[in-house]
Amino acid sequence: MTQRQNTPAPRNTADVVILGAGPAGLLLANLLHRNGVDCAVLERTTRAHVQTRARAGFLAPATVRTLERHGLADGLRRRGHRHGTCEFRTDDGRFRLDYATLGQGEQHTVYPQQDLVTDLLTHYLDAGGRIHFETEALAVPDPHSTRPTVTVRDADGRPDHWQARYVAGCDGRHGAARRSLPPGTARHHRDHGITWLGLLAQAPPSLDAVGYALHPHGFAGHMARTPHVTRYYLQYERGTPADAWTEDRIQHELDTRMRAADHGPLHHGPIVHRTVVDLESDVVQPLRHGSLLLAGDAASLISPSAAKGANLAVLEAELLADALTDTLAHGDRGALDRYSAQALTHIWRAQDFSLWMIRLLHAEPGPPHGESFFHESLRRSRLASLRTSRTHQDWFAENYVGV
Ligand code: RFL
Numbered sequence: 001m002t003q004r005q006n007t008p009a010p011r012n013t014a015d016v017v018i019l020g021a022g023p024a025g026l027l028l029a030n031l032l033h034r035n036g037v038d039c040a041v042l043e044r045t046t047r048a049h050v051q052t053r054a055r056a057g058f059l060a061p062a063t064v065r066t067l068e069r070h071g072l073a074d075g076l077r078r079r080g081h082r083h084g085t086c087e088f089r090t091d092d093g094r095f096r097l098d099y100a101t102l103g104q105g106e107q108h109t110v111y112p113q114q115d116l117v118t119d120l121l122t123h124y125l126d127a128g129g130r131i132h133f134e135t136e137a138l139a140v141p142d143p144h145s146t147r148p149t150v151t152v153r154d155a156d157g158r159p160d161h162w163q164a165r166y167v168a169g170c171d172g173r174h175g176a177a178r179r180s181l182p183p184g185t186a187r188h189h190r191d192h193g194i195t196w197l198g199l200l201a202q203a204p205p206s207l208d209a210v211g212y213a214l215h216p217h218g219f220a221g222h223m224a225r226t227p228h229v230t231r232y233y234l235q236y237e238r239g240t241p242a243d244a245w246t247e248d249r250i251q252h253e254l255d256t257r258m259r260a261a262d263h264g265p266l267h268h269g270p271i272v273h274r275t276v277v278d279l280e281s282d283v284v285q286p287l288r289h290g291s292l293l294l295a296g297d298a299a300s301l302i303s304p305s306a307a308k309g310a311n312l313a314v315l316e317a318e319l320l321a322d323a324l325t326d327t328l329a330h331g332d333r334g335a336l337d338r339y340s341a342q343a344l345t346h347i348w349r350a351q352d353f354s355l356w357m358i359r360l361l362h363a364e365p366g367p368p369h370g371e372s373f374f375h376e377s378l379r380r381s382r383l384a385s386l387r388t389s390r391t392h393q394d395w396f397a398e399n400y401v402g403v
Contacts, residue, residue, distance in 0.1 A: 012160065012161065012162045012163065013162065013163045013164070014038050014039050014040040014130070014162070014164055015037055015038040015039065015164065015165045015166065015328050016028075016032055016037060016038070016039040016040075016164060016165065016166045016167075016168055016324055016328070017039070017040055017042065017150050017162050017164040017166075017167050017168070018032075018039055018040065018041045018042070018167075018168045018170055019041075019042055019137045019150070019167065019168065019169050019170055019171040019175060019176055019177055019298075020041075020042075020043060020044075020169075020170040020171035020172060020175060020296070020298070021041050021043035021050050021117070021121065021131060021133075022050070022117065022170060022171075022172065022296060022297070022313065023056075023113065023116060023117060023120070023296065023310050023313045023314055023317070024170035024295045024296025024297075024298075024313035024314070024316060024317045025041055025043075025168070025170030025171070025295075025296070025317075026041070026117060026120035026121055026124060027066075027067075027072070027120055027313075027314055027317035027318065027321070028168055028170060028295065028317040028320055028321050029041050029120075029124050029129055029131070030070065030072060030120055030123055030124050030127070030129070031070060031317070031318065031321035031322075031325075032321055032324060032325065033124060033127055033128070033129045034070070034127065035321070035325040035329060036329060037324060037325055037328050037329060039129075039130070040130040040131070040132065040162070041124075041129070041130065041131040041132065042131075042132050042135045042136075042137050042150070042152060042162065043131060043132065043133050043134075043135065044134070044135070044136040044137070044171070045133070045134065046133050046134060047121070047133050050114075050117055050121070051114055051117060051118045051121065052114050053113070053114055053117070054112060054113065054114055054200055054225075054273055055113045055114075055309075055310070056112075056113040056304075056307065056309060056310035056311075057110050057111065057112050057113065057223060057224075057225045057231060057307075058083070058108045058109075058110060058210075058223065058307040059076065059080070059108060059109045059110070059111055059116070059310070059311065060108065060307075060308075060311040060401055060402065060403050061106040061107065061108075061109075061401055062311065062315065062402070062403050063109075063310070063311045063314045063315070063403070064076065064080075064109050066314055066315070066318050067116075067314070070318075071123075072119065072120060072123055074119070075111070075115060075116070075118075075119040076109055076111040076115070076116065076119070079111065079115065080109040080110060080111035081109070081110050081224075082100075082107050082108070082109060082110075083107055083108045083109070083110050083210070083224065084098060084099055084100025084101070084107035084108070085097065085098050085099065085100070085208065085209040085210070086099060086209050086210040086211075086212060086400075087207060087209040087210070087211050087212070088212050088213075088214070088383060088386070088387075089211065089212070089213040089214070089215075089258060089259055089263060090213075090214045090380075090383060091214075091215075091216075092380075092383075094259075094263055095387045096209060097386070097393055097396065097397070099393075099396065099397035099400055099401065100397075102390075102393045102394050102396070102397035102398075103393075103394045103395070103396070103397030103398035103399075103400075103401070104397070104398055104401070104402075106397075106401045106402075107401060108307075108401060110223075110224055110225065112225055112226065112229075113310055116310075132154075132155070133155065134154075134155040135152050135153070135154055135155055136152060136153045136176075137150050137151070137152050137171060137175065137176035137177075138150075138151045138152060138153060138159075138176055139151050139176050139179060139180050140167050140169075140176060140177065140180035140292050141180065143167070143180055143181075143182065143289045143290045143291055143292035144182075144289065144290035144291070145290070145291060146165070146291065147163055147164070147165065148163075148164055148165075148166075148167050148290070148291045148292065149161050149162065149163055149164075150162040150163075150164065150167055150176070164291070165291065165328065166291050166292075166293060166324060166327075166328075167291060167292045167293070168293050168294075168295060168320060168324075169292060169293065169294045169295070169298045169299075170294075170295050170296050170298060170313075170317070171298055172296070172297040172298055173282065173297050173298065173301045175298055177292060177294055177298045178284065178294070178298055180292060181284065181289060181292075182289055185284060185285075185289065186284070186285045187282060187283070187284055187285075188281075188282070188283045188285060189280070189281070189282045189283075190280065190281045190282075191278065191279075191280050192279040192280065192281070192303060192355075192358050193238070193279075193365075194235065194238075194278075194279045194358065194362050195235070195236045195237065195238045195239075195240075195276060195277065195278050195279065196219070196221075196233045196234065196235060196236060196276070196277045196279065196304075197233065197234045197235075197236040197240075197242065197245070197250075197274060197275075197276060197277075198231065198232075198233055198273075198274070198275045198276070198277050198304075199231065199232040199233070199234070199250065199271050199273070199274055200225065200229055200230070200231055200232075200271070200272050200273040200274075201229070201230050201231075201232060201267075201268070201269045201270070201271055201272070202228065202229060202269040202270045202271075202272050203228075203229070203230050203266075203267040203268055203269025204227055204228060204230065204267050204269075205222070205223075205224035205225075205227075205230045205267075206222060206230065206258075206264070206265070206266040206267045207222055207264075210222065210223050210224075211223075211258060212361060213257045213258045213259065214361060214363075214379075214383075215256065215257040215259070216363075217235075217253065217256060217257055218234065218235030218236075218257065218362070218363075219233070219234075219235040219257070219361045219362055220232065220233065220234050220235070220253070220254055220257035220258050221233035221361075222254075222258060222266075229272075230267070230269075232250075232254055233277075233304075234250065234253055234254065234257070235362065236276065238278065240276070241276070242274040242275060242276045243274065247270070247271050250271060251266075251268050254266055277303070277304060279303035279304075279305060279358060280301060280303060281300075281301060281302055281303060281351050281354065281355070282300065282301040283299070283300040283301075283344070283347055283348070283351065284298075284299055284300065285340075285344060286340040286341075286344070287299045287316075287339065287340040287343055287344065288336070288339060288340045293320060293324075293336075293339065293340075295313065295316040295317055295320050295343070296309075296312070296313035296316060296317070297309060297313065299312075299316060299343065299347065300312065300347045300351070302347075302350055302351055302354050303354055303358060305354050305357040305358045305361060306350070306353050306354040306357045306399075306400065308350040308353070308354055308403060311350075311403040312346060312347060312350055312403055315343070315346055315403050316343045316346075319335075319339055319342055319343055320339060320343075322335055323335035323336040323338070323339045324336065346403055349399075349402075349403075350403055353399040353400070353402075356399075359375075359378075359379070359382075360379060360382055360383070360386075363375070363376060363379070364376070
C-alpha cells in the first residue's frame with residue numbers, strides 16, 4: 001500500500017529516506033516534512049500492523065514536551081493520563097514513592113505506543129507526507145556515498161531501490177540499517193540473563209501505582225495502560241515459549257508475587273497479548289556512518305525495565321530532524337556532526353539507570369550463599385535506602401522520568 005503527497009516527487013528518490021514507521025521514524029518524518037525537507041518513509045509491514053503493535057506506554061515529560069512543541073500531542077492530551085507513583089512490594093512489606101513530588105517534580109503520561117504511532121501517522125499523512133507500507137529495506141550497500149541507495153523488496157515482492165542524500169535507520173534492532181553498518185562498527189551488547197513474560201490483560205489497573213514486586217519466585221510488575229487494559233510482567237525462564245503457561249497459572253503467579261492476599265486483590269481478565277522479552281542492552285557507536293544515521297531501537301536497544309526505549313526514540317528523532325534540516329535546508333552541517341555524540345550521552349545515561357533497575361528488581365541466580373547472598377544483601381540495602389533516604393528518592397525520581 002502506498003500513500004503519496006499531492007506534489008509527485010521523482011520516483012523512488014528523496015533527500016532523506018527513513019526506514020521504519022515506529023515512533024522514531026514517524027516523528028522524524030513529521031518534523032522533516034514540516035521543515036520542507038523532502039523525505040519518504042519505507043515500512044516493512046502494513047498500516048494496520050504499526051497502528052496496533054502494543055509495546056510502550058509510559059511517556060517521559062521530555063517526550064510530551066517535544067510532542068507538544070510540534071503540535072503532535074492532541075491525542076495524548078485527550079486520552080493520556082498523568083502518573084506519578086510507584087509501589088515496591090517485598091518480603092518486608094510495601095512502600096510507595098510519589099515520584100511526581102520528588103526530584104524535578106515531574107511525572108509520566110500513560111499513553112499506549114500504538115496510539116502515539118497512529119497519531120503521528122495521521123498527522124504525517126494529513127500533511128501530505130510520503131510513506132510506503134509493505135516495502136522492506138534490504139540493505140544500504142554504500143552508506144559512505146553522498147548519494148546512498150537503499151535496496152528494497154516492494155509491496156509486490158519485487159526487488160527495487162531508492163536513492164537518497166541521507167538514510168535514517170529507524171527500523172529497530174533487526175532492521176536493514178544495522179545490517180548495513182560497516183564491518184568493525186562497535187556494538188556494545190550485554191545480555192542481562194533475565195527474561196520477562198510481557199502480558200496485556202483486558203482488566204482495569206489494580207493499583208493507582210506502578211507495582212514492582214520482588215518475590216522468591218521472581219519479579220512481577222503491574223503498569224496501567226488504559227482504564228480497561230493493564231500491562232503485567234512476570235520474570236520467566238529463558239527459552240520458555242510465550243504460550244507455555246495457562247491463564248490460570250499466570251493469574252496465580254501474579255497473585256502470589258504481587259502478594260494479593262496481603263495487599264489487596266488484582267483485577268483479573270483475559271490475557272489479550274503475550275510477548276517474551278529477554279532483557280538486553282545494545283548500543284551502536286557511533287550512530288553516524290557517512291550518510292547513514294541511526295535512531296531509536298536501531299541505535300540502542302534498552303531493556304523495558306525503566307521504560308526508556310520509546311522516549312529515547314523520540315528524543316533522537318527530534319535531534320536528527322534538527323540536524324538534517326540544518327544540513328539540507330541551511331547548508332550547516334554542525335548539528336549533523338554532533339548528532340551521534342549528543343544522542344549517545346542520553347543513551348548511556350538511560351542504559352545506566354535501566355541496569356540499576358534490573359539489579360534492583362531481580363535476584364541473582366545461584367545457591368543461597370556466596371555471590372547470590374551478596375547480591376541479595378545489596379539489593380535489600382538499596383531498597384531500604386530508597387525507602388528512607390530523601391536524597392536517594394530524589395535521584396530515583398529524576399532518573400525514572402528522565403531521558
Ligand atoms: P520500532 O517501534 O520497533 O519501529 C521500527 C519499525 O521499523 C519497521 N522495520 C522495517 N521497515 C522497513 N524495512 C525493514 N527492513 C524494517 N525492519 C523493521 C518495523 O516494522 C517497525 O514498524 O522502533 P523505534 O521507532 O525505534 O521505537 C522504539 C520503541 O518501539 C521501543 O524502544 C519501545 O517500545 C520499548 N519499550 C518501552 N519504551 C518506553 O519508553 N516505555 C515503555 O513503557 C516501554 N515498554 C517497550 C515496552 C518494549 C517492549 N518490547 C516488546 C520489547 C514494553 C515492551 C514489552
